[in-house]
Structures are given as structure tokens and as C-alpha cells.
Amino acid sequence: METLFTISQTDGRPMYLQIMEQIKQRVAVGDWKSGEKIPSIRDLAVALKVSVITIKRAYLELEREGVIITRHGIGSAVADDADTGLRLYREQLEKHLDEAARLAALIGLSAEELQQRISSAGEKLRKEQS
Amino acid sequence: MTDSALRMDAVQKSYPHFQLSDIELDLPEGQIMGLIGANGAGKSTTIRILLGLVHQDQGEVEMLGFAMPGKQVEAKRDVGYVSEDMSLYGRATLGWHMNFVKSIYPAWDQSFANDLAHRFDLRTDQKIRGMSHGQGVKSSLLLSLARRPKLLILDEPTTGLDPVARYEVLSQLMDVVADEGRSVLFSSHNTADVEQISDKIVFIDRGKIIDSRDKETFLDNWRRLRLEMPADTELPELPGVVQQQKSGRLGTITTNQYTPELQQQCRESGAQIHEVENMTLEEIFVAIVMNSRGDSVS
Incomplete structure (x- = not known):
């Protein structure tokens, strides 16, 4: 099986979260398409050399979030939802915005200052891409 | 089964x-x-x-x-x-x-x-x-x-x-x-x-x-919380505390019964949460051994 997953030991996040994120990325970029079958829990565990229970945890959470569906005896597949990719990016954005707001509060940034920072970050990205 | x-x-x-x-x-x-x-x-x-x-x-x-x-x-x-x-x-x-x-x-x-x-x-x-x-x-x-x-x-x-x-x-x-x-x-x-x-x-x-x-x-049950407390306020009492330290306004609490609700409990006691950290198995192991031997990690 092709395994383009990288699990980092120095990344502070638990392994199951890293695996969830990388599966979501594959779905978001369209490598794993809606309705397509994905590796079984045990196969992915062996391929990534990560315990079965960790992959099981990642699949359960992904199922709860509606990214994949698991049918007993058949296996897991990407959920039948055409918008999955976009929805996942939106979720990621939401998470990063929450984190930005938290850090801003920690260093005493006002709401206006935070808005300004976000606008200039967008500006910078547009310049880099042009 | x-x-x-x-x-x-x-x-x-x-x-x-x-x-x-x-x-x-x-x-x-x-x-x-x-x-x-x-x-x-x-x-x-x-x-x-x-x-x-x-x-x-x-x-x-x-x-x-x-x-x-x-x-x-x-x-x-x-x-x-x-x-x-x-x-x-x-x-x-x-x-x-x-x-x-x-x-x-x-x-x-x-x-x-x-x-x-x-x-x-x-x-x-x-x-x-x-x-x-x-x-x-x-x-x-x-x-x-x-x-x-x-x-x-x-x-x-x-x-x-x-x-x-x-x-x-x-x-x-x-x-x-x-x-x-x-x-x-x-x-x-x-x-x-x-x-x-x-x-x-x-x-x-x-x-x-x-x-x-x-x-x-x-890995789910263990977390280390880094808190900032108002002056002269003690660290909040949380369930499953294995270690705690306080120095000035800053404190850390290590618990083995973590749930997201604990964050609310911290805030209610006046604490500001700087970080909720996951722990490696190694850190958990050392904490459990020290705790069971009756020593404390400082």
C-alpha cells in the first residue's frame, strides 16, 4: 500500500490527531474521493507502524466528524458528500481563527489590532502568489 | 468475545x-x-x-x-x-x-x-x-x-x-x-x-x-495545565491531581483525570489557562512511578 503519511514524534499532538489530519488532507485535496474505499484499520496500522488502537481511534473520530463511514464487515470509505473537501478546509480555518483569538487575548491585542493582523497576512499571501 | x-x-x-x-x-x-x-x-x-x-x-x-x-x-x-x-x-x-x-x-x-x-x-x-x-x-x-x-x-x-x-x-x-x-x-x-x-x-x-x-x-486522561493565577490565589482544586507547583503567579497542574470541563473549572477559580499540554508516555511513566513510590517530582 502507498503510504504517504508522516508521523512525527516531536509534534506535540497525539498520533491519532496527526493521522486524522493527514487523512483529512487527502480527502480535501481529492486524492481520496467521496465514496472511495480507504485502507482497513489493521492494514493502515501495519503500514504506518502505529498501534491498531491508535488508528481505530482516528477512524472513530473521523466517523463522528462525518469524514468517513464504516460499515461492519465491509470496511471504511470516504463519506458521500460532494462538499467534503471545502467543508474540511472551513473547519481548519475555524480552528486556526480560534487559536489566533486565544493568543491575541494572551498578549493583550485588541479586536481591531487582531483584524488588522489578519488583513495584512492576507495581503502578504496575495503578494507572494502574484 | x-x-x-x-x-x-x-x-x-x-x-x-x-x-x-x-x-x-x-x-x-x-x-x-x-x-x-x-x-x-x-x-x-x-x-x-x-x-x-x-x-x-x-x-x-x-x-x-x-x-x-x-x-x-x-x-x-x-x-x-x-x-x-x-x-x-x-x-x-x-x-x-x-x-x-x-x-x-x-x-x-x-x-x-x-x-x-x-x-x-x-x-x-x-x-x-x-x-x-x-x-x-x-x-x-x-x-x-x-x-x-x-x-x-x-x-x-x-x-x-x-x-x-x-x-x-x-x-x-x-x-x-x-x-x-x-x-x-x-x-x-x-x-x-x-x-x-x-x-x-x-x-x-x-x-x-x-x-x-x-x-x-x-494518553487521553493525562494533561499538564499551565495556569496564571491572580495574586494571592491558590491553584484550583481539580480531580486526579498527581503533581502541582506554583511559583509567583504561574502554576502547573498535572492530572490523570482530564476532561475538557476542567478548563471551565480553572477559569471559575480565576485562573487564566496558558496551555493544556499532552504528555508523552515517558512523562506519564515517571509521574506514576514517583507517585507510587511516594516521592514528588520537582
Whole structure:
């Protein structure tokens, strides 16, 4: 099986979260398409050399979030939802915005200052891409 | 219900200077169990009792459904065991050992054995005596793996191995449980190895099991909270606190009963939460050992 997953030991996040994120990325970029079958829990565990229970945890959470569906005896597949990719990016954005707001509060940034920072970050990205 | 690959129930063993007590273990088929403990904690004794090499004073031991030590002949047909002190015959080559094991165990898989020799970077015409420590460990492991045992028991398999050899060994252990009917028990004092591939984790210290549960539960329940408190305010009282420290306005609390609701509880006591940190298995292990020994980590 092709395994383009990288699990980092120095990344502070638990392994199951890293695996969830990388599966979501594959779905978001369209490598794993809606309705397509994905590796079984045990196969992915062996391929990534990560315990079965960790992959099981990642699949359960992904199922709860509606990214994949698991049918007993058949296996897991990407959920039948055409918008999955976009929805996942939106979720990621939401998470990063929450984190930005938290850090801003920690260093005493006002709401206006935070808005300004976000606008200039967008500006910078547009310049880099042009 | 899944069958147990191995089970220990209320096992005791006394030596003049060491006592193993109340050992409870249960490994369901198809899983990997990691036994973590400091040197002299009782890991090897536990494994030796399991294999019938040492007889328990009290308690029940079962391996692949066979009562130990009484039924060890039946049980050992499908059990592979590798330990550091296992002696191969120094004057013979690895190839000689392969033929020897093959003649005893009908399940021997010759092409898998050759494949392993290649992956482990071993030469079958090399004498055991001329091998490095790492090559010796890999040879023993090859001889066990190629029998395709249902249960593989390894005492400190990764100790003294270089990073590449360690990676190969861990990969092989994961390959074993690709088959749902096969299981692995391994001991280590390297928590990173255990954290990566184990489904179940057992901490052992001073002859006692001090904690045992599935890995995800372990990692989920433990958090370190970094807080900032208003002047002259004590740290909030939270459930499951294992360690806490305060210096000026800043404090840290380590809990083994973390839930997201605890954050609310902290805020209500006036604390500002700077960080909620996950902990590595190593940090958790040290905290549990220190706590059970009655010392505190500072």
C-alpha cells in the first residue's frame, strides 16, 4: 500500500490527531474521493507502524466528524458528500481563527489590532502568489 | 468475545530480596502489549513465569489457553520467545541454527526466513560468535519470527540496537499483528518504542503493576495545565491531581483525570489557562512511578 503519511514524534499532538489530519488532507485535496474505499484499520496500522488502537481511534473520530463511514464487515470509505473537501478546509480555518483569538487575548491585542493582523497576512499571501 | 493470548491472575513470587505480587495481565488476541519498567522492576521475572521458566508461588497463568506451567509443552509449540540472555551456539552459523529450528518446528517458513535475513542485514554463513550484539538479537528474532508463532514474547528486544535495526524490529512486530490471530508481548525501558506500537500498556515498578490500560486511554486522561493565577490565589482544586507547583503567579497542574470541563473549572477559580499540554508516555511513566513510590517530582 502507498503510504504517504508522516508521523512525527516531536509534534506535540497525539498520533491519532496527526493521522486524522493527514487523512483529512487527502480527502480535501481529492486524492481520496467521496465514496472511495480507504485502507482497513489493521492494514493502515501495519503500514504506518502505529498501534491498531491508535488508528481505530482516528477512524472513530473521523466517523463522528462525518469524514468517513464504516460499515461492519465491509470496511471504511470516504463519506458521500460532494462538499467534503471545502467543508474540511472551513473547519481548519475555524480552528486556526480560534487559536489566533486565544493568543491575541494572551498578549493583550485588541479586536481591531487582531483584524488588522489578519488583513495584512492576507495581503502578504496575495503578494507572494502574484 | 475475543480470546486471550495470555492471562495472569493474582500471581505472586517471592525471592529473598525481591517480591513480585498481585500481577494481573490480560492480552486479547491480535494486540500488542508493552511492559514498561525500570531495571529490576520485575519485567523479566514476569515474563519467565509466563513461559514456565520460573514457577509462581500463587496465582493462575494461561498462555494461548493452556495453564502454565503444567501445559507448557502444548503452549510452547506456538510461542516464540526472544531475550538478551538467550544463548545461540557460538561456533555454529546462523544458517545452521535456521536448519536446526526448521527441523523442530513444522510451521517454519524458509522464504520468510531468507527475507528477514536480508532485511535485518544478516549473513547466514556468519558464525554467531563473530556477531555484534545487535546482530545476535536480530538472529534470535529471525529464528522466532520464521516459525510464525501465534504469540511472540520479547524481553527488551530493542535494547542496544542502532536506530535502523530498531526500526526494522518494530516494523516486524507490527507485521506480526497484521494477522488478527497473532499477538505480541514485549518489555522495554524505552517508552518511545512502546508508545508507538502498543495497544495495551502495563507499567511495572518494584514488583507491582502500578498502572495498566489501553494506550489511547492513558494518553487521553493525562494533561499538564499551565495556569496564571491572580495574586494571592491558590491553584484550583481539580480531580486526579498527581503533581502541582506554583511559583509567583504561574502554576502547573498535572492530572490523570482530564476532561475538557476542567478548563471551565480553572477559569471559575480565576485562573487564566496558558496551555493544556499532552504528555508523552515517558512523562506519564515517571509521574506514576514517583507517585507510587511516594516521592514528588520537582
